[in-house]
Structure formats: C-alpha cells, structure tokens
Amino acid sequence: xxxxALRTASPAKTKAEAVVVGVVPGPALAPGxxxxxxxxxxxxxxxxxxxxxxxxxGEVAKVPTGGAIGSPLLVLVGLGEDPDTQAVRRxxxxxxxxxxxxxxxxxxxxxxxxxxVRAVVEGFRLGxxxxxxxxxxxxxxxxxxxxxxxxxxxxxxxxxxxxxxQVVADATSDARNWVNTPAADLTPPxxxxxxxxxxxxxxxxxxxxLEIDVYDEQRLAELGCGGTLAVGxxxxxxxxxxxxxxxxxGAVGHVALVGKGIxxxxxxxxxxxxxxxxxxxxxxxxxxxxxxxxxxxARLGLPVEVTTFAGLAENMVGASSTxxxxxxxxxxxxxxxxxxxxxEGRLVLADCLGxxxxxxxxxxxxxxxxxxxxxxxxxxxxxxxxxDDDTVDAVLAAAVTAGEDAWPMPIxxxxxxxxxxxxxxxxxxxxxxxxxxxxxxxxxxxxFTHGLPWAHLDIAGPAYNNGGASGHVVPGATGYGVATxxxxxxxxxxxxxxxxxxx
Numbered sequence: 001x002x003x004x005a006l007r008t009a010s011p012a013k014t015k016a017e018a019v020v021v022g023v024v025p026g027p028a029l030a031p032g033x034x035x036x037x038x039x040x041x042x043x044x045x046x047x048x049x050x051x052x053x054x055x056x057x058g059e060v061a062k063v064p065t066g067g068a069i070g071s072p073l074l075v076l077v078g079l080g081e082d083p084d085t086q087a088v089r090r091x092x093x094x095x096x097x098x099x100x101x102x103x104x105x106x107x108x109x110x111x112x113x114x115x116x117v118r119a120v121v122e123g124f125r126l127g128x129x130x131x132x133x134x135x136x137x138x139x140x141x142x143x144x145x146x147x148x149x150x151x152x153x154x155x156x157x158x159x160x161x162x163x164x165x166q167v168v169a170d171a172t173s174d175a176r177n178w179v180n181t182p183a184a185d186l187t188p189p190x191x192x193x194x195x196x197x198x199x200x201x202x203x204x205x206x207x208x209x210l211e212i213d214v215y216d217e218q219r220l221a222e223l224g225c226g227g228t229l230a231v232g233x234x235x236x237x238x239x240x241x242x243x244x245x246x247x248x249x250g251a252v253g254h255v256a257l258v259g260k261g262i263x264x265x266x267x268x269x270x271x272x273x274x275x276x277x278x279x280x281x282x283x284x285x286x287x288x289x290x291x292x293x294x295x296x297x298a299r300l301g302l303p304v305e306v307t308t309f310a311g312l313a314e315n316m317v318g319a320s321s322t323x324x325x326x327x328x329x330x331x332x333x334x335x336x337x338x339x340x341x342x343x344e345g346r347l348v349l350a351d352c353l354g355x356x357x358x359x360x361x362x363x364x365x366x367x368x369x370x371x372x373x374x375x376x377x378x379x380x381x382x383x384x385x386x387x388d389d390d391t392v393d394a395v396l397a398a399a400v401t402a403g404e405d406a407w408p409m410p411i412x413x414x415x416x417x418x419x420x421x422x423x424x425x426x427x428x429x430x431x432x433x434x435x436x437x438x439x440x441x442x443x444x445x446x447x448f449t450h451g452l453p454w455a456h457l458d459i460a461g462p463a464y465n466n467g468g469a470s471g472h473v474v475p476g477a478t479g480y481g482v483a484t485x486x487x488x489x490x491x492x493x494x495x496x497x498x499x500x501x502x503x
Contacts, residue, residue, distance in 0.1 A: 002142045004121060006153035006162060011108035012039040012069045016147060018102040019071040020095040022079040022088070022109045023048065025055035030079050032108040032149065039069045048076075056080060057087055058470070060098050071106065075099055083110055086403045089119040090471025093127020097469060100128070104145045111150040114161035119403065120148050121162055125169035126472040126479070131180040164300060168486055171296035172479035174198065175288040179464065179477030183264035183281040187237035188312035191263055191284065195242050195291050195310065206298040208248040215241040220351075226329040227347030230338065232313035234268060234321030239313035241352060244291065246298045246306040253492030254305040256361035257294060257485060258352045260345040260368035261287025261312035268315050268341030269323060282477060283345070285463035286368040287312060289481035296482065297489045304489045307359045311348035315341070327425045330448065331355060337422040340430035345370050346441050347429065350448045357450035363391050364449055365488055367457040367481045373437030374458040377409070381462050383480065384409040386442035387455035395455045395484065398491055402483035405462065412436075415443035457481060 011019050012035040022030030027048045029037045037044055051061045059078030065071060075098050077091040088109050099105050107124060111117045124146060132139050152158050178186065178194065186194065192214045203209045217238040220229055225241065232239030262283035266272060272280070287310035294308045322328070326338050328347060331354040336347065345368050356364055374384045382405040385392050392408050399406040418440055422428040427447060431440070442456045462480040465473055 003145050004162060004166065005145065005147045006117070006159060007147050007149055008151060008153045009147070009149055010035045011106055011149050012036050014106040014147070014149070015070050016102070016104040016106035017071065018073040018075055018099045019069065019106045019108055020075040020077060020099065022083065022091055023053050023055045023059065023076050024079050024083065025081055027053050027055040030083060031110045031112065036069055036074070036108065051076070053078065057090065058094065060094050062098055073102065079110070085115050085119040088116055089123035089403050092120045092123030093472025096124045096128030099143070100140050103143055104147070105143050106147045106149055108149045111148055112152055114157045117148060117150055117158050118161040118165040121165035122169050123472040125165070126172060127469070127474065129173055129176060129474050131177060131476060133177070133181070167296050167299045168483050171292040171486070172482045175285070175292040175479040175482050176477040178288040179282050179285045181281070183314070186263050186281070186284070188232065188240045188261070188263055188314055189237060191261060191287070191312050192240040192242050198291070198295060199244065202295040202298055207301050208246060208298060210294070210298050211245040213243040215243070223331060224329060224333070225331045225351040227331070227336065227351045228311055228313055230322040230326065230328040231262070231315050231344040231347050234318035235314035235316040236318070237314050241355070242291070242310045242312065243355070244294050244306070244308040246294060248301070248303050248305065250303050251305040252303050254307070254361040255489050255492060256356035256359055256364045257290040257306060257308040258349060258356050258364065258366035259287035259290035259308070259310045260284070260349055260370065261310045262345055262348065263312060263314045265315045265342070265344065266317055268344060269317060269321050270340050270342040271317060272342060279464055279466065282464040283369050284312065285477065286366070286459060286481070289367045289459070289479070289485060292479070292482045293485035293489070296486050300486070302489055302493060304492045306489060307356060307361060309352035309356050311352040313344070313348055315344045332448070334427060334447065335425040336427045336429050337425035338429045339432065343430040343441070346444050349445055353445060353448040357448070357452055361452065362492065363394070363453040363455070365391070365395060365455050365457060365485065366445065367459055367485065369460045369463050370458045371438040371441050371460055375461040377438060378407055379461055380466070381405055382407050383462055384438055384458040385455055386411050386439070386458070387446070388453055391453045391455040394491060395457060395488060398487035399484045401487045404480055404484045406457070406484070409439060409442070411439055411443050411446065415439045419444045419447070457484070
C-alpha cells in the first residue's frame with residue numbers, strides 16, 4: 001500500500017530513491033525543479049542536450065545523479081509550453097511508469113495550487129495502474145512512499161486536494177478493473193453483485209449511506225422495461241437494472257446518472273465480425289463510470305443528491321434472441337421497431353432514462369460506449385457530448401476540470417425526423433443510413449428524458465485504449481467519465497456563473 005505525503009522539502013536534498021522534475025522548452029527545468037537546476041548549475045544545459053530533451057510533452061529520461069543531488073536517480077519528464085493541469089497530470093502518469101523500481105519517490109512537478117497538486121496525484125496514481133487479477137506471480141510491488149513536493153504543502157485546501165485526488169483515482173481504477181474483467185466473469189448478475197459489494201464497502205467510509213435496488217428479470221417485466229429485456233433475451237445470463245441513491249442532508253441539487261452496461265456485445269443476430277468482438281467486454285464502461293462516480297461523490301461527502309441507473313445486459317446470439325423487425329415497448333409505453341440488434345445500447349438506456357426522469361432531478365447525464373460513428377467523428381481519445389446547450393456546457397466544463405477530452409456535437413432536426421420513420425412503431429431504433437449514427441442515437445435517447453435538462457456522453461472512443469500507454473492513460477480500460485461526472489455533481493454546489501465551455 002503506497003502512502004502519499006505533502007512536503008515543502010527541497011527536491012535537491014530529498015533522500016527519496018527517485019526525484020521527478022519537469023522539463024519545458026528551452027530546454028529548462030519547470031517550476032518545482034529550481035533547486036535541482038541550481039545544484040547542477042552550468043552542467044544542466046549539457047545534460048539536457050546530451051539526452052536530446054526539448055521539453056516536449058511525453059518525453060521521459062532517467063539519469064543517475066552521481067551525488068549531484070540527494071537522490072540517486074533523477075527522472076525528467078516533458079511538460080510542453082505553458083504546462084496546465086492536464087500537462088502535469090500526463091507527465092505524472094509517465095513518471096509513474098518510469099519509476100517502478102523505486103521504493104520512494106519525490107514528485108517535484110509544478111504544484112503551487114490545489115488544482116496542480118491534485119493533477120500530480122491523480123496522474124501518478126492512474127499512470128501506474130496495472131490490471132493484474134489474472135496474472136500469476138507477485139509482479140512489481142508499488143512504491144512504499146510517494147511525496148509531492150509543493151511550496152503550498154501546509155495549506156488545508158492543498159491537503160484536501162490530495163485526499164480528493166485519492167478518492168477519484170480509486171474510483172477510476174475500480175472502474176478500470178470492472179471494464180478489464182473478462183465478460184465470462186462479469187455477466188449482468190455478477191456485475192450487479194459487484195456493484196452491491198462496492199456500495200457496501202463505500203458505506204463504511206461515507207457519512208451518508210448509499211441505497212441500492214437491483215431489478216431482476218421478473219421485476220423488469222413487471223415494470224415494462226422492454227428495451228433491456230429485448231437486449232438480454234438471447235443470453236443465458238439475465239439482465240439487470242441497478243438503482244443507486246445518495247441523499248445527503250441539505251443537498252443543494254439533484255443529478256441523475258445513467259450508464260450503459262452491456263457486459264458483452266456480440267451484436268446479437270446482427271452479429272459483429274469476429275475481429276470486432278475482441279474488446280466487447282468494455283461495452284459496460286458507461287455503467288462502470290456512473291456507478292464509480294456515484295461512490296466517489298458519496299465518499300467525498302458532496303452535498304448533492306445523486307440517483308443512478310445502470311442498465312446491465314449481455315447481447316448474445318441464442319434461440320430467444322430479439323430479431324430485426326421486432327418491436328420492444330420501453331418503460332413508459334413508447335414502442336420501438338428494432339432494425340439492428342447491434343444498436344442495443346440505446347434500448348437499455350431508454351428504459352433507464354425513463355426511470356431516472358421519474359425521479360425529477362435537476363439534470364440527467366448518461367454515459368455510454370454507444371456508437372462507432374462517434375469514434376469516426378472524433379477519434380479514439382475524445383468523447384462527444386450532446387443534449388441541451390446548458391447541460392452540454394456544464395459537462396464540457398466538468399471535463400476540462402477533470403482533464404478528460406470532450407467535444408460538443410449537435411442533434412439536428414433532421415435526426416428527429418429519422419427516428420420517427422418506423423411505419424409500425426412510435427420510434428425507429430436504427431435506419432441503416434451510414435451518416436450521422438451518433439447523432440441519430442442521441443436524438444433517440446432524448447425522446448425518453450421527459451424534457452429535463454440532459455446531456456449524453458458518448459465515450460465509445462476514450463473508454464478503452466487499444467494502443468500503448470500515454471500520460472496517465474494505460475492500455476485497456478481508461479475509466480473515462482468518472483472524474484467528469486464527479487465534477488458535474490460538484491458544480492451543482494457552486495454558483496451557476498461560470499463562462500461557457502464552448503470554444
């Protein structure tokens with residue numbers, strides 16, 4: 001178990017096994033590393049040059065110090081021009097992977113504000129994440145101590161930032177663990193059990209206890225949650241909807257969170273190509289994000305009521321699978337013609353959005369690995385955000401604070417026309433038009449929000465990293481959305497006078 005500490009000590013005098021400093025273009029050492037620069041003196045320029053360091057973001061170099069400073073190892077990480085919290089978070093993540101053999105580490109990155117200190121801790125925690133559940137052997141032990149060196153270490157708000165960073169990093173790591181778990185071991189009932197266990201653990205720490213209800217297939221049928229039942233019809237593991245409630249005294253607002261939890265997506269009878277199924281255990285990343293964000297809000301004790309619905313189903317091929325052309329009746333009575341069983345997530349979300357809207361929250365935010373079309377539009381590292389302007393702006397602002405990339409997308413009127421093209425049901429679930437699939441899905445979801453302030457976060461790209469590690473993002477599950485949703489809840493406690501997040 002790694003301990004984290006705040007100190008005002010000199011990075012040049014620390015006896016930690018490794019000391020981390022930032023490099024900015026010039027090249028030169030970034031704020032936080034001034035005393036290391038003084039210790040090296042004129043030799044520093046030649047050292048940076050010999051290592052071909054330019055200060056570009058993503059650069060990492062390790063240098064034995066030979067007694068030039070107190071630590072035996074100096075780790076240099078690039079920050080880029082005018083490093084902000086996101087640059088610091090990414091640099092700290094890279095530093096975590098460069099110091100795996102050190103038992104004690106001192107981080108001397110820019111950290112003169114609570115926001116920067118939080119970025120350092122979150123970045124280091126998440127950049128050093130590894131999913132080892134299925135690995136044999138003991139692996140590399142984590143460092144015993146990580147010290148964040150900061151000139152403002154003694155301020156209460158800075159200590160609070162470290163504590164908050166730990167909570168968010170824990171929640172993000174736990175979301176990653178769920179998403180990385182093979183689908184055979186995280187079926188909808190097993191996922192519901194895992195959520196219940198996580199709630200029980202969180203309630204030992206939270207001052208306000210979370211409440212949980214798990215709706216099994218019989219309850220879903222009684223409620224009329226036909227979308228969720230249609231998606232799960234072909235699987236031997238029946239679907240679930242999990243409801244969480246966090247109701248602190250004196251709550252100043254109420255947010256409803258909704259997450260897509262398709263524990264494995266074969267595409268159903270509209271079956272995916274085999275090459276597209278390899279990572280489909282991650283199709284429940286939205287549910288993982290909303291649940292873990294709710295647990296983090298409770299652990300932080302934020303004075304905001306949160307109601308969360310996670311729709312859990314496995315989309316499989318079986319004798320009872322839903323067929324293209326079938327009609328499902330969503331919770332509340334709306335009928336939907338199903339044309340593509342591989343566009344299943346919106347059916348589960350529709351049930352959950354209807355349930356959430358009945359709780360009359362101030363705003364609703366859903367998160368889902370919903371469409372490949374959004375990945376085509378924005379790439380693999382950025383989420384698309386759709387909904388009403390004010391709620392979209394709130395989510396975008398929260399994403400900036402959280403250090404998660406997001407971009408606003410429209411819901412044009414012609415998409416509304418497209419979702420009403422079924423000749424036999426109230427709505428068309430899909431229409432096989434190649435263009436604008438992510439926008440079509442958002443228009444469909446909006447039909448179930450009862451006109452409440454709402455934003456849809458399509459995280460199909462950034463929820464899972466198929467490439468190599470970069471900054472605080474490691475291969476596999478990223479935990480995208482947890483930090484943003486926590487910030488959405490936190491923003492309800494502040495005056496609504498922040499400028500628009502739209503560029």
